[in-house]
Amino acid sequence: MHNHTVRTHTSSENLKREDQLAWKIAEVAADPVALDDDVVEMIGNRIIDNAAVAAASIARRPAVSARAQATAHPFTPGATIFGLAADKRFSPEWAAWANGVAVRELDYHDTFLAADYSHPGDNIPPILAVAQHCGLSGEALARGIATGYEIQVDLVRGICLHEHKIDHIAHLGPAAAAGIGTALGLDTETIYQAVQQALHVTTTTRQSRKGEISSWKAYAPAFAGKMAVEAVDRVMRGEGAPSPAWEGEDGFIAYLLSGPGAEYTVPLPEKGEAKRAIMDTYTKEHSAEYQSQALIDLARRMGPAIGDLSKVKSILIETSHHTHYVIGTGANDPQKMDPNASRETLDHSIMYIFAVALEDGGWHHERSYAPERAKRPETVALWHKITTAENPEWTRRYHSHDPAEKAFGGHVIVTMEGGRIIEDQLAIADANPLGSRPFSRPDYVKKFRMLAHGVVSAGEQDRFLATVERLTSLAPEELSGLNFVVSPDKLGAPARTGIFDWR
Numbered sequence: 001m002h003n004h005t006v007r008t009h010t011s012s013e014n015l016k017r018e019d020q021l022a023w024k025i026a027e028v029a030a031d032p033v034a035l036d037d038d039v040v041e042m043i044g045n046r047i048i049d050n051a052a053v054a055a056a057s058i059a060r061r062p063a064v065s066a067r068a069q070a071t072a073h074p075f076t077p078g079a080t081i082f083g084l085a086a087d088k089r090f091s092p093e094w095a096a097w098a099n100g101v102a103v104r105e106l107d108y109h110d111t112f113l114a115a116d117y118s119h120p121g122d123n124i125p126p127i128l129a130v131a132q133h134c135g136l137s138g139e140a141l142a143r144g145i146a147t148g149y150e151i152q153v154d155l156v157r158g159i160c161l162h163e164h165k166i167d168h169i170a171h172l173g174p175a176a177a178a179g180i181g182t183a184l185g186l187d188t189e190t191i192y193q194a195v196q197q198a199l200h201v202t203t204t205t206r207q208s209r210k211g212e213i214s215s216w217k218a219y220a221p222a223f224a225g226k227m228a229v230e231a232v233d234r235v236m237r238g239e240g241a242p243s244p245a246w247e248g249e250d251g252f253i254a255y256l257l258s259g260p261g262a263e264y265t266v267p268l269p270e271k272g273e274a275k276r277a278i279m280d281t282y283t284k285e286h287s288a289e290y291q292s293q294a295l296i297d298l299a300r301r302m303g304p305a306i307g308d309l310s311k312v313k314s315i316l317i318e319t320s321h322h323t324h325y326v327i328g329t330g331a332n333d334p335q336k337m338d339p340n341a342s343r344e345t346l347d348h349s350i351m352y353i354f355a356v357a358l359e360d361g362g363w364h365h366e367r368s369y370a371p372e373r374a375k376r377p378e379t380v381a382l383w384h385k386i387t388t389a390e391n392p393e394w395t396r397r398y399h400s401h402d403p404a405e406k407a408f409g410g411h412v413i414v415t416m417e418g419g420r421i422i423e424d425q426l427a428i429a430d431a432n433p434l435g436s437r438p439f440s441r442p443d444y445v446k447k448f449r450m451l452a453h454g455v456v457s458a459g460e461q462d463r464f465l466a467t468v469e470r471l472t473s474l475a476p477e478e479l480s481g482l483n484f485v486v487s488p489d490k491l492g493a494p495a496r497t498g499i500f501d502w503r
Contacts, residue, residue, distance in 0.1 A: 004265065006247060008260040017243075025195050026191035029147045035275070040142055040471065046110055051483075052447050052452060053108040055448070058102060060105055069500055086480040086483060092132070093230055096125045096126035096228075100223075101218050109283060110282060111284065113322070115157060128145075144180060144184075145183075152277075154268050170202055173202030174228075177194040180232045181194060193239070193243075194231045196242060286363040291322060299354050302414070306416075317354065318388075318413070319411070323408075351388070359378070391410075412425065455486055468482065
């Protein structure tokens, strides 16, 4: 890896293209380096993971609405949409939109946390849609996905968006554009323009994940993927983009991040170096914000030691800056303590999550968020006894580049009514690659079968998993098999009428 310094340049400096971050990203994307075997295995795992959470969300309103929008745009050759027959094809940007929402709706797929947040699996829907539409092979698809992960992870390592209240899809858009460029075998110049265009149109605020969090939280990454497809299409036709997007004197760093005097360091693979960033990412065992994963595991462990939860006087969770200020009491969001809050808001309340995990001894992607569950009096009472606090050591470990120190958990102090103190801590979720039970292919398959149960037939599950096993040997006509089909009665209530189906 080579560390690239990125800063604002005045127009008079005339920063050369080859010195711009977008060009360096494009060079990585255009480098036809071979894929390592373990990377291919992990790409397959994440395709399975995405399908698992899409199956669980297939009938939920946001997924239904996105699918209704997409199916209003049939196209040949086109791309497939989760749940629908393989011979039904739709415009690739709209297929990416529908599938991206289905993948993201439950906040239950993979994650990478460093200087900023990310869900790199969001790269897969747009890259797969383009691969299906353009008749690419499974090998080309895998190479594109490896690039998408690589670029998003590297940007997340080097550039913090959230401190400036910029949503993390500003890293996803350029990554997906780069991944599409790799899959299509585009030249550096074309990818360079597409990456910049994607950054320019996917920069939005973090209000998507603040206050009364709505279904847009699921739509935002799908929007970035859709914009990436359109950006690549546009520049393939010879059009350009705002340049230099990151370094320009009126650009991203100067006016949306830390200002003209700021410098960022973004690591990128050297020429000929394998793209391995996907190996540093991790999926979720529990359907909740990643920073809650270890704390759910900790709640499962602490529950028996605490005993009678009605006797709890207070619970303090000492944790990182990110956890305290994003999903903890440091966010100062009253909605995070509201029994009437949306699922999306409860997903971003570690106070609620820890209380339910203590009571239930675990977490369920549907039951744990049910309105009647959130309004249970004893749950509300326990929930409102929980506070969070930033501990500098947990913050340091959160940002550490040393895998042995990396931590996303916290230290929990439970004070009982009689004065007894119960303390415990957990740094890494059990399913994390460095956790006590790291996820491997059988775990991804188990998660898929659990979430697809009652939605996708057993035979269709088997067919899908067998297709993933042959990922890099798939012929173009076989890429539609990286989808699953369900019976129409599993697709949920029809969506409300919108512009695209106006009658």
